[in-house]
Amino acid sequence: MSKSHLELTGVSMSFDTPQGPFQALDTINLKIRKGEFVSLIGHSGCGKSTVLNIVAGLLQASQGGCVLDGHEVNTPGPERAVVFQNHALMPWLTVYENVELAVRQVFRKSMTKRERQDWIIHNLELVNMAHAQDKRPGEISGGMAQRVGIARALSMRPSVLLMDEPFGALDALTRAHLQDALMEIQQDLNSTVIMITHDVDEAVLLSDRIVMMTNGPAATVGEELTIDLPRPRNRVTLADDDQYVHYRQAVLRFLYEKQRFPGKGDKAPQASTPTEEADSTAPESPVEVKAPEPQSTSAKTKKPVATAVQD
Amino acid sequence: MSTLTSTNPLLQLIRRRYPDVTGKALLQSVTLPVLGIALFLIAWQLVAPQINTSLGNFPTPANVYEQAGQLWQEHQNEQDRADRYVEMQEKRNARILADNPDAETRIRPYPGAPTFIDQIFTSLKTVLAGFFLATIIAVPLGIMIGLNRYFAAAANPIIQIFKPVSPLAWLPLVTMVVSATYVSDDPMFEKSFITSMVTVTLCSLWPTLINTATGVAQVNPDLVNVSKVLRLPFWTHARKVVLPAAVPMIFTGLRVSLGIAWMVLIAAEMLAQNPGLGKFVWDEFQNGSSDSLSRIMVAVLAIGFIGYVLDRIMLMIQRKVAWDE
Numbered sequence: 001m002s003k004s005h006l007e008l009t010g011v012s013m014s015f016d017t018p019q020g021p022f023q024a025l026d027t028i029n030l031k032i033r034k035g036e037f038v039s040l041i042g043h044s045g046c047g048k049s050t051v052l053n054i055v056a057g058l059l060q061a062s063q064g065g066c067v068l069d070g071h072e073v074n075t076p077g078p079e080r081a082v083v084f085q086n087h088a089l090m091p092w093l094t095v096y097e098n099v100e101l102a103v104r105q106v107f108r109k110s111m112t113k114r115e116r117q118d119w120i121i122h123n124l125e126l127v128n129m130a131h132a133q134d135k136r137p138g139e140i141s142g143g144m145a146q147r148v149g150i151a152r153a154l155s156m157r158p159s160v161l162l163m164d165e166p167f168g169a170l171d172a173l174t175r176a177h178l179q180d181a182l183m184e185i186q187q188d189l190n191s192t193v194i195m196i197t198h199d200v201d202e203a204v205l206l207s208d209r210i211v212m213m214t215n216g217p218a219a220t221v222g223e224e225l226t227i228d229l230p231r232p233r234n235r236v237t238l239a240d241d242d243q244y245v246h247y248r249q250a251v252l253r254f255l256y257e258k259q260r261f262p263g264k265g266d267k268a269p270q271a272s273t274p275t276e277e278a279d280s281t282a283p284e285s286p287v288e289v290k291a292p293e294p295q296s297t298s299a300k301t302k303k304p305v306a307t308a309v310q311d
Numbered sequence: 312m313s314t315l316t317s318t319n320p321l322l323q324l325i326r327r328r329y330p331d332v333t334g335k336a337l338l339q340s341v342t343l344p345v346l347g348i349a350l351f352l353i354a355w356q357l358v359a360p361q362i363n364t365s366l367g368n369f370p371t372p373a374n375v376y377e378q379a380g381q382l383w384q385e386h387q388n389e390q391d392r393a394d395r396y397v398e399m400q401e402k403r404n405a406r407i408l409a410d411n412p413d414a415e416t417r418i419r420p421y422p423g424a425p426t427f428i429d430q431i432f433t434s435l436k437t438v439l440a441g442f443f444l445a446t447i448i449a450v451p452l453g454i455m456i457g458l459n460r461y462f463a464a465a466a467n468p469i470i471q472i473f474k475p476v477s478p479l480a481w482l483p484l485v486t487m488v489v490s491a492t493y494v495s496d497d498p499m500f501e502k503s504f505i506t507s508m509v510t511v512t513l514c515s516l517w518p519t520l521i522n523t524a525t526g527v528a529q530v531n532p533d534l535v536n537v538s539k540v541l542r543l544p545f546w547t548h549a550r551k552v553v554l555p556a557a558v559p560m561i562f563t564g565l566r567v568s569l570g571i572a573w574m575v576l577i578a579a580e581m582l583a584q585n586p587g588l589g590k591f592v593w594d595e596f597q598n599g600s601s602d603s604l605s606r607i608m609v610a611v612l613a614i615g616f617i618g619y620v621l622d623r624i625m626l627m628i629q630r631k632v633a634w635d636e
């Protein structure tokens with residue numbers, strides 16, 4: 001096998017909590033080729049974000065490590081750009097200025113001012129957002145803001161694009177739109193992508209490979225599924241495709257038969273953890289691990305707190 | 312008048328909440344406050360004569376109004392006198408220069424006592440200086456405390472202990488320290504000014520400090536992660552991410568601080584004898600003439616009104632600067 005582009009070797013993660021150490025990940029091994037689109041799927045709280053954050057350098061693995069193009073990953077950096085679930089745009093900057101913040105930092109030495117301007121506009125055009133460049137995040141829809149978040153990540157010209165549930169907070173239609181846009185961009189740029197998702201259809205449609213994680217604690221890679229569907233892919237025609245249906249079933253079987261009981265007897269959830277509980281019985285929709293209800297997502301978005309004096 | 316009503320916060324609030332309700336609601340928003348003030352004045356008028364003091368009855372609204380006019384008149388008179396005083400000197404100087412072109416001439420400022428209006432300006436100058444000093448101390452310090460949790464843990468007990476201290480407790484210490492350290496033959500500022508200003512600073516910097524630190528510590532962790540992914544240098548991170556993110560909280564703190572500063576100032580001026588509104592109240596109290604209580608009441612209303620205006624100005628600046636409104 002050829003030398004891989006991104007490699008996780010024996011990654012384990014244990015968090016220090018007031019109740020003692022909490023083993024979130026156990027010996028994760030993963031090799032990713034250049035230009036590959038990999039989805040991470042698993043029940044809520046199994047440790048997908050933790051894996052992504054370790055690759056991003058935002059978290060340090062307790063054991064094992066991550067190597068990108070022969071260099072060990074220790075700190076965050078723009079060559080591993082992250083798209084956050086809730087766009088994470090600076091609310092006081094316009095769309096243009098948000099991308100500019102990234103471009104100026106990454107290319108301040110290698111591009112002239114003029115080139116940087118063109119590059120910012122180019123990336124906004126990629127996600128179809130150039131028309132709103134002077135708007136602030138508060139003035140555009142969630143889907144548009146998410147596009148800008150993607151444009152900002154792409155503008156860093158990353159080796160790997162890391163996406164943590166990038167479309168989780170969006171309604172189904174907007175999500176479909178952005179999935180198509182992402183497929184196109186990824187094909188054009190041939191970028192390496194690791195994407196976390198709860199959506200089985202999204203995973204099958206977009207990925208070259210789906211990495212399924214077992215339930216935590218001590219989660220690890222359960223199964224890997226290579227999606228061998230020709231590109232460009234069309235969601236409508238694929239819906240009846242035998243191969244597509246087969247892949248979809250394979251993922252569903254893993255999630256709802258083999259990993260049916262999240263927590264493996266972990267009855268007491270960690271009090272200090274921010275993730276919500278996975279539904280251990282049958283979810284409402286058979287296709288989704290987590291139903292994307294707009295109201296549930298709006299409750300997740302953080303608002304800046306500006307209240308009176310606090311101690 | 313129309314500009315006055317359009318900046319009325321209550322009207323704005325009503326317009327924003329109920330954009331389609333006009334006539335009746337707007338009428339109410341004018342009539343009800345007017346009614347409130349009218350009822351207050353009536354109650355005051357009724358109660359005041361019942362309160363007997365050694366300086367006569369408690370002043371009625373009419374007494375206070377009369378004294379307000381009186382104070383304004385005194386100010387006008389003093390100004391005229393000052394103008395004439397300067398004019399006289401100028402004429403004299405011109406004569407001297409005509410005789411001897413090399414003669415050194417100078418104009419002495421009018422030596423009269425400051426009027427009520429002068430004292431208002433002295434108070435404003437003092438409070439703004441103290442508040443400005445508090446801001447340039449509290450905001451950078453708050454950012455440091457908010458960014459570094461070790462620093463925060465170390466600073467917390469000090470903040471908690473000094474925050475509730477009354478200006479009256481600080482003042483003697485400040486007075487002594489200023490007398491000992493601020494010595495110069497031709498001082499740029501009066502000692503009483505420095506003392507009042509420093510006392511204002513000491514009492515008013517806490518809300519800004521605490522709010523800045525809280526605002527900085529509460530910056531959305533996703534935004535901090537963006538900054539990390541971009542590898543922003545510390546100063547860029549502080550300037551481009553942390554500071555703007557904390558601006559709404561900082562301004563909330565600044566408004567509280569300015570309110571405290573104005574409140575503290577009056578007490579500080581009374582004791583430090585800074586020639587502002589505090590000294591005015593104190594002098595009138597010492598004077599004990601039959602008009603004193605009315606004149607003090609004018610000062611009370613002026614203090615309240617100026618405090619309100621200061622808060623409105625801060626709110627306007629906040630709206631201009633903050634991104635969340």
Ligand SMILES: Nc1ncnc2c1ncn2[C@@H]1O[C@H](COP(=O)(O)OP(=O)(O)OP(=O)(O)O)[C@@H](O)[C@H]1O
Nearest residue numbers: 015024043044045046047048049050270273275276
């Ligand atoms: N800083 C932390 N301290 C302690 N425990 C943590 C911390 N971060 C995550 N965990 C725990 O590690 C486990 C994995 O969390 P993680 O956020 O990676 O899950 P996830 O798969 O991304 O979940 P979701 O799908 O809900 O986003 C969870 O049990 C969580 O409670």
Ligand SMILES: [Mg+2]
Nearest residue numbers: 048049050164
């Ligand atoms: Mg997650």
